[in-house]
Amino acid sequence: MTSTPAEAAVRTKVSIPLRFGDGFSVTAEAVTFRGLADGGEHVAMVFGELAVGEIPLVRLHSECLTGDVFGSARCDCGQQLREAVERVSVAGGVLLYLRQEGRGIGLYNKLDAYALQDEGLDTYAANAALGLPEDGRDYTVAAQMLGVLGIGTIDLLSNNPDKARQLSGLGVAVRRRVPTGVFATESNMRYLRAKIDRTGHTIALTGLAS
Template sequence: MFQTRQLTGVGRAPGAAVRRQVTVPLRFPDGYASTARVFTFEGLADGREHLALGLGDWRGAATPLVRPHSECLTGDVFGSERCDCGPQLREAVERITESGGFVLYLRQEGRGIGLYAKLDAYALQDGGLDTYEANVALGHGEDERDYTAAAQMLRALGVERVTLLSNNPDKEEQLDQLGVTVVERVPTGVHVSPANVRYLAAKATRSAHTIDLPATR
């Protein structure tokens, strides 16, 4: 059963502020291009350097489409197929550019346990554990991510209501608890490969991700 945990910021998230914003043109390996207004922040609860990328008509969107995306060096940068993070990020940028909204790029690698520990967990997965069991075997929680900073970032941007682009119900639950109204949660695509099918199946069966895989039926 998926582990529950105490949030550090239950209730209305404490205040944060935008510290800088700059325009950054984006281009992905498949040639897709967009332009992001990239925001940095001060006063975030966890002290980390998270980013918000404003895409499309983010200023005019009544209910912006928002994806809180946890940093994944192996997937986002190196194209690892052990997860679906890189394709989800690429998909999110295009869909949010079309709709108007934000990618929140959150510095919480490996469900919050860090890069080295994530690679340690991979080694345990090679021995038969699933992604959640491996984290626990290393002395961590199944998922240590806390979305207080994400709620702070949205409020600093003047966003109170969002359409959430995510397969993960925990993100919706946390944001709602932190005072951000999730009007609707819409799933991302299913980006399956031979290397990540067990990983995706574990997310669907262990933490109720909205992922439709034959292996999980």
């Protein structure tokens, strides 16, 4: 996990207008890469000019088809993506959209884990019951992408301490970790509590219904 990332380079840059269901819209520069360590089709969405010497706000967002695209209420991924795009676009920075469905286990395995969650397991225990890692994400490609973009120090928009730990081990300096909003509902409360209890996410659920 702390090995030196392979050489990577920009493949394509293209301007893309983004629009969300609540009407919020903004334009991002989508950057694709060649030479990423896992061969995945990860993309960086760059908002504003990345000025030399300035520390950008960066969000590492793992792909969630069910939440990001179909609005699943079982997680808070879609809401976090929407929030991150606005906050990063206002501050100036980068959203790395990482193809790590289901915390790295893939879409089909994630849906298998959903079935186990319906039987009473939490999101991490369900992965383990399938013989898969509770969280199999490796952020080597994120460090590569930031390096290609010329970014060595960041403010990290995340509630997940593991993201900061991994990036620091890969040579990316995390000046501070900026918490995301809390998007708790009756449908995702158990999911959010598992993230707090199992992996130390900094999510303030105090005073919210359980």
